[in-house]
Amino acid sequence: xxxxxxxxxxxxxxxxxxxxxxxxxxxxxxxxxxxxxxxxxxxxxxxxxxxxxxxxxxxxxxxxxxxxxxxxxxxxxxxxxxxxxxxxxxxxxxxxxxxxxxxxxxxxxxxxxxxxxxxxxxxxxxxxxxxxxxxxxxxxxxxxxxxxxxxxxxxxxxxxxxxxxxxxxxxxxxxxxxxxxxxxxxxxxxxxxxxxxxxxxxxxxxxxxxxxxxxxxxxxxxxxxxxxxxxxxxxxxxxxxxxxxxxxxxxxxxxxxxxxxxxxxxxxxxxxxxxxxxxxxxxxxxxxxxxxxxxxxxxxxxxxxxxxxxxxxxxxxxxxxxxxxxxxxxxxxxxxxxxxxxxxxxxxxxxxxxxxxxxxxxxxxxxxxxxxxxxxxxxxxxxxxxxxxxx
Numbered sequence: 001x002x003x004x005x006x007x008x009x010x011x012x013x014x015x016x017x018x019x020x021x022x023x024x025x026x027x028x029x030x031x032x033x034x035x036x037x038x039x040x041x042x043x044x045x046x047x048x049x050x051x052x053x054x055x056x057x058x059x060x061x062x063x064x065x066x067x068x069x070x071x072x073x074x075x076x077x078x079x080x081x082x083x084x085x086x087x088x089x090x091x092x093x094x095x096x097x098x099x100x101x102x103x104x105x106x107x108x109x110x111x112x113x114x115x116x117x118x119x120x121x122x123x124x125x126x127x128x129x130x131x132x133x134x135x136x137x138x139x140x141x142x143x144x145x146x147x148x149x150x151x152x153x154x155x156x157x158x159x160x161x162x163x164x165x166x167x168x169x170x171x172x173x174x175x176x177x178x179x180x181x182x183x184x185x186x187x188x189x190x191x192x193x194x195x196x197x198x199x200x201x202x203x204x205x206x207x208x209x210x211x212x213x214x215x216x217x218x219x220x221x222x223x224x225x226x227x228x229x230x231x232x233x234x235x236x237x238x239x240x241x242x243x244x245x246x247x248x249x250x251x252x253x254x255x256x257x258x259x260x261x262x263x264x265x266x267x268x269x270x271x272x273x274x275x276x277x278x279x280x281x282x283x284x285x286x287x288x289x290x291x292x293x294x295x296x297x298x299x300x301x302x303x304x305x306x307x308x309x310x311x312x313x314x315x316x317x318x319x320x321x322x323x324x325x326x327x328x329x330x331x332x333x334x335x336x337x338x339x340x341x342x343x344x345x346x347x348x349x350x351x352x353x354x355x356x357x358x359x360x361x362x363x364x365x366x367x368x369x370x371x372x373x374x375x376x377x378x379x380x381x382x383x384x385x386x387x388x389x390x391x
Contacts, residue, residue, distance in 0.1 A: 001171045002109060005069070005102035006126040008164050010133035012076065012099055012157050013041055015141035019150030026150075027085045040089045044096025046336045049104040051097070053329025054190065056105050057182040061112070061325070062174040068101020069165035073158055080154035102164060104328045111317050111324035112175035120262050121254040123314035132243045139240055182323060193326045201374025202316035203331045205270070208368035209308040211338035212273060212361045216242070216298070218346045219357035227354050228291050238295070242302050249306020262311040263375070269307030270372060274365040276300035281358035289354055301361065308368070315375070 016023070020034045027034070048068075056064050075094040082088035103126075110122045144153045193199060220242075224235035256265060280297040283289045313331065320327035346360050 001167045002106045002122070002126060003129060004160075004164050004167060005065075005106040005172075007129045007133055008157070008160050009045065009072070009099035009103045010129070011137050011140070011160075012095060013038070013045065013133070014137035015144075015157060016150050016153045017138045018142040019145045019153065022145075023150050027088070029085045033085050037085070037089045037092045041092040041096040042336055042340055044093040045100050046096075046333045048097035048100025049329045049332040049336075051329075052101050053104040053108065053325040053327075053332070054182075054323075056108055056176070056325035057323050060174050060176050060178075060181065061105050061109055062168075062172065065101050065105045065168050065172060066165065068098045068105070069161060069168050071098035072101070073161035073165050076154055076161055077158035080151045080158065099161070100332070102168075104332050105325065107313075107317060107328040107331075108324040109172065109175045111321045111328075115318065115321065117258050117262075119318060120257045120311065120314040123310070123317060125250060125254065125310075126313075132246055136240070136243050139236060142236075180322075182326075190326055190330070193320050193323050193330060196319050198375045199316050199319040199327060201371050202312050202319070203327075203334060204371035204374070205266070205368045206309065206312035206316060206331060207334040207338045208364045208371060209270075209273065209305055209312065210335045211342045212277065212301075212364045212368075213305060214339040214342050215346050215357050215360035215364065216301075218342070219354070219360075222352070223294070223354050223357060226352055227289070228294055230291075242298065245299060245302040246306045246309070249303045250310050253307050253310045257311070262315055265307050266311035266315065267372070269304045269311065270365065270369055272304030273301055273308060274362070274369060276304065277358060277361035277365050281355065281362045284354040284358045294354065 017038075024030060024034045052064055052068060072095060075091050075098060079088060079091045079095060082091055107123065107126060110119055110126065114122055141153050144156055220239060221235060224230040224238055230238065253265060276297045280289075280294070280301070283293050283297075316331060317324055317327050342360060342364065346356050
């Protein structure tokens with residue numbers, strides 16, 4: 001159930017992207033106007049996490065989760081009926097705010113009920129899905145659009161969110177007892193979380209890694225079709241293969257984390273991401289990039305991302321299990337903010353070279369390594385008891 005809660009929200013963000021040209025014609029607008037509906041959703045998604053996460057620390061998980069899932073299903077169905085661009089943008093904002101409940105509260109539930117390696121495994125799966133969803137979404141959306149039109153995408157998402165709401169009502173209990181809820185102000189909880197340097201370090205590592213993924217997402221259509229000369233079908237297959245690699249890497253990490261410390265696996269992942277991105281930049285600048293070298297280096301980067309996503313998020317939230325909703329909210333907001341910033345920057349370098357993508361991935365990987373230095377104070381600390389972490 002938590003997998004569904006975590007996956008559906010991010011999936012809703014990009015699933016309708018292939019229909020942008022048709023939407024512009026039907027709604028009587030230009031590409032920038034249609035893009036506004038995506039921006040509205042992303043802003044709502046970030047704000048929803050910042051709002052609902054801390055509120056769930058204070059009032060409990062279940063009620064907010066059920067309300068968010070129900071409003072998300074309703075607003076998504078209304079998106080399918082939107083008569084104009086203005087209505088669609090407003091409804092997408094409402095969809096983003098409400099759909100954020102699934103991801104931000106879902107992560108908090110894991111911190112409520114699990115700790116140590118068990119929490120690392122669960123958080124790893126959920127975090128990987130948030131990274132895979134933007135890759136899978138356009139592919140799934142394209143299939144639905146071929147079968148109908150862009151409104152069919154929103155009907156399908158509304159059905160998924162209705163299932164999410166019903167499933168949450170049936171299988172997700174209240175996991176935060178009244179005695180463990182935050183009594184102070186929401187701003188006080190945020191200050192407490194952000195005052196933990198180790199948490200901030202791991203959160204920045206995760207956010208920077210997600211930014212590296214979005215460098216790839218933004219540039220990959222141009223890389224595969226213009227630079228490497230792949231057909232549209234070949235590009236789609238390669239794009240989907242990247243999502244599979246990240247998922248498999250996360251699955252392997254779930255096994256390894258029971259034998260190897262999560263921080264050590266995180267360092268391995270960051271090292272692999274930095275080296276592969278740097279090598280991709282070097283061969284691109286040298287004019288030596290071909291299909292074999294590009295796909296091999298991107299594969300290594302995706303394997304590394306699976307390790308980073310899984311472990312950075314679980315280590316961050318383990319530090320603030322006493323305010324897991326707030327910690328999850330800050331992490332999610334930084335993640336989406338990083339994606340929003342890097343995607344257009346990569347496009348400034350043009351679409352006929354892999355250098356902008358590789359340079360962006362390399363720079364962000366180096367920033368992630370720098371952020372890791374903030375976590376040294378906690379690298380020898382165990383998880384300990386829940387009480388010791390809430391002192």
